[in-house]
Structure formats: C-alpha cells, structure tokens
Amino acid sequence: xxxxxxxxxxxxxxxxxxxxxxxxxxxxxxxxxxxxxxxxxxxxxxxxxxxxxxxxxxxxxxxxxxxxxxxxxxxxxxxxxxxxxxxxxxxxxxxxxxxxxxxxxxxxxxxxxxxxxxxxxxxxxxxxxxxxxxxxxxxxxxxxxxxxxxxxxxxxxxxxxxxxxxxxxxxxxxxxxxxxxxxxxxxxxxxxxxx
Numbered sequence: 001x002x003x004x005x006x007x008x009x010x011x012x013x014x015x016x017x018x019x020x021x022x023x024x025x026x027x028x029x030x031x032x033x034x035x036x037x038x039x040x041x042x043x044x045x046x047x048x049x050x051x052x053x054x055x056x057x058x059x060x061x062x063x064x065x066x067x068x069x070x071x072x073x074x075x076x077x078x079x080x081x082x083x084x085x086x087x088x089x090x091x092x093x094x095x096x097x098x099x100x101x102x103x104x105x106x107x108x109x110x111x112x113x114x115x116x117x118x119x120x121x122x123x124x125x126x127x128x129x130x131x132x133x134x135x136x137x138x139x140x141x142x143x144x145x146x147x148x149x150x151x152x153x154x155x156x157x158x159x160x161x162x163x164x165x166x167x168x169x170x171x172x173x174x175x176x177x178x179x180x181x182x183x184x185x186x187x188x189x190x191x192x193x194x195x
C-alpha cells in the first residue's frame with residue numbers, strides 16, 4: 001500500500017489535464033511486519049502504541065489493524081499457527097492464560113520466537129526477550145545479532161522469569177533455572193552447543 005506525502009503524487013495520473021509534465025512526489029511506504037501465535041492458546045498481543053490484537057484459538061479481534069492473515073499448518077501433533085501482517089512496532093507484549101503457547105514476532109527483520117509451557121507474558125523488543133510465568137519450560141529462538149543462515153536457541157526451565165539479551169555480547173545469562181543454548185546453521189541444521 002502506498003501513502004503519498006501530498007496530493008501532488010496523484011498529479012501523474014492526470015492523463016488529459018494540465019499536470020501531465022509534472023513529476024509525482026515520492027511516496028512513503030509504511031513499514032510492516034508479521035506476528036504469529038499458535039492457535040492452541042488464547043492470547044492478547046499489544047504493540048508499542050498500545051494497539052491490541054486478541055486471538056481466541058485463531059479468531060482475531062481488537063484495534064490493531066491487520067493488513068493480511070495466514071494460517072500455517074505445521075503437521076500432525078503440532079498446533080496450527082496464525083500469522084498477522086501488522087504495522088511495524090518497536091516492541092510487542094504477549095499475554096496468555098493457556099497452559100502451552102507459542103509467540104513469534106519480527107522486529108527490524110529479525111525473528112524472535114518463544115514457545116513452551118507455564119508462560120504468562122512475553123515482551124519482545126530489539127535484541128531483548130523477557131518471559132514471566134510459573135514453572136516455565138521454554139524454548140527461545142532468534143536470528144538477532146547472528147550471522148546469515150544462523151539462529152540461536154535457548155531452552156530450559158525457570159521458576160518465574162527469564163530475561164535474555166540478544167545483542168551478541170553475552171550468549172548466555174546466569175539464571176536460577178536450568179538453561180542451555182546452541183547456535184544452529186539453517187543450511188544443514190548442524191548445531192554448536194554454547195553451554
């Protein structure tokens with residue numbers, strides 16, 4: 001979708017009028033992104049502007065404008081995943097009361113994904129993920145600060161919260177629970193254990 005910075009952008013469409021020789025002003029492309037949630041969880045997603053998208057087993061509502069929607073079927077035994085194309089945001093806040101959930105967001109062309117059980121909230125911003133809940137069993141995957149064709153995967157459990165910095169400086173934070181990390185090469189799915 002193109003948004004024009006002024007009505008002069010429309011002058012180039014004036015085929016038989018006086019403005020045929022005038023150039024159109026540059027248009028602004030509004031930045032968009034995709035957010036995803038597994039359909040086995042009821043959830044609320046809030047962007048940095050306070051706009052809300054609610055999903056009840058894949059059925060969406062709320063005031064966050066949805067520009068496109070897709071359902072991704074992953075295979076037997078795995079929940080389907082809803083994908084919504086929305087306006088880009090600096091952060092997303094995900095809330096759920098479901099026992100098992102998965103939330104995925106793209107920020108500045110980097111993927112941030114959190115799946116697991118015992119999760120109540122997930123806050124995602126550039127190079128940072130915060131997770132809260134009770135007896136959290138999680139898997140966090142991200143391409144942030146990684147080389148091309150690689151992603152980092154953290155997995156383990158935490159009693160109540162988890163904070164990850166994905167800026168490339170500290171691959172693993174000290175936590176109370178059991179945490180592991182590995183870097184995965186998507187070309188052959190080989191992995192290198194970080195801890």
